[in-house]
Amino acid sequence: xxxxxxxxxxxxxxxxxxxxxxxxxxxxxxxxxxxxxxxxxxxxxxxxxxxxxxxxxxxxxxxxxxxxxxxxxxxxxxxxxxxxxxxxxxxxxxxxxxxxxxxxxxxxxxxxxxxxxxxxxxxxxxxxxxxxxxxxxxxxxxxxxxxxxxxxxxxxxxxxxxxxxxxxxxxxxxxxxxxxxxxxxxxxxxxxxxxxxxxxxxxxxxx
Numbered sequence: 001x002x003x004x005x006x007x008x009x010x011x012x013x014x015x016x017x018x019x020x021x022x023x024x025x026x027x028x029x030x031x032x033x034x035x036x037x038x039x040x041x042x043x044x045x046x047x048x049x050x051x052x053x054x055x056x057x058x059x060x061x062x063x064x065x066x067x068x069x070x071x072x073x074x075x076x077x078x079x080x081x082x083x084x085x086x087x088x089x090x091x092x093x094x095x096x097x098x099x100x101x102x103x104x105x106x107x108x109x110x111x112x113x114x115x116x117x118x119x120x121x122x123x124x125x126x127x128x129x130x131x132x133x134x135x136x137x138x139x140x141x142x143x144x145x146x147x148x149x150x151x152x153x154x155x156x157x158x159x160x161x162x163x164x165x166x167x168x169x170x171x172x173x174x175x176x177x178x179x180x181x182x183x184x185x186x187x188x189x190x191x192x193x194x195x196x197x198x199x200x201x202x203x204x205x206x207x
Contacts, residue, residue, distance in 0.1 A: 003087075003092060004206050005094070006132070007093075007133070009099045010136070010170070011163055014137040017095075018190050019190070020036065020093070022194040022197075023198075033089075033090050035081065035092050036092075036094075040096075042073075042094075045080075046074075063105060067105040067111055067115070070100070071119040075122050078123060091206070094129075103173060104155070106169065130206065132182070133200065134174055135184050138164075140160065
């Protein structure tokens, strides 16, 4: 029996880590068998790639190199974690996935959808999420909530114009796949957002 695969997406500072923690607590309390991972990362090799991507000293990294590193990390995570656990019938939760590459690299970096699709063919063929939760909060509000960007994080430190493009990229992806990518309003209290997430997962037959 194949398990279910859900992903959490959103701009920097929207509260993904908090919502992920609350979701994990809910799944444990309800004895639901699950595996939680993240992108980039989730395996020994992928975590090393993550270190390269986020290193603030790597300012000369090209957009193409960045996109290929994300795709490489993703391929390893798929083979080592996501696919095996889905085959065991488990619920797999991933903090970011290929929609991040479309929002950040295809739209914000200007590489285009076709380029990003071409380097993510393995993920698109073997690891399409059953549901993607887009935690919807504008970059301005998100950075205000977290007290500003983390300047030690190469991606966060790029600037608000870039992050606005990322946000718009997510919104465009949602328009392209409205049945898979579901928007979750994150402007209210975290408990309210968590409740909405659980309701969506139940409505979609994930829980």
